[in-house]
Amino acid sequence: MGLFSFIKNAGAKVFGIGKTDAEEAKEAATEAAAKELKLEEAAARKLEETIADLQLEVENLKVFIDDDAATISGTAYNQATREKVILVVGNSNGIATVDDQMTVEHEEPVAQFHTVASGDTLGKIAKKYYGNAMKYPVIFEANKPMLSDPDKIYPGQVLRIPDLD
16 A cells, blocks of 8 residues: 555644644643743732731732732831832742832831842941941841841842931
8 A cells, every 4th residue: 555644733623633733732831821820829829928927017918920020909007018018029039020009008208228239238238328337227127027137138138228217
């Protein structure tokens, strides 16, 4: 009889059985997207739980993650709480940007943010912003409960730098 050649993926189209390579690729992409969405939803719920565990007062807190961007909404008790929530979310692995859509019950002055560089200490940061390295406890207190020790900061971490009263 001999060797016969066929179009590899035509059978699925003709008989309606099986899937073409394109259909399988589309299905795999859809499944991967659904899995990614579930992971992002789980990460968002974990961040909401962490914020609650840190006793940061935010009513109706919602965190939404899409790829490496997070959106947060809700009503923070005060500006310090709002900024701490932003830092909890933003300093999380895999988050590159935070879209803050929160409101604040009790207005306060807005703090500055500082990204820790290699070799930074809270004393060096206090010297830069306040002109006095011995003011480092102000920065440490402003970043509690995310910081548990003034010596445990790392490059890339973002810290709150409040105004001195």
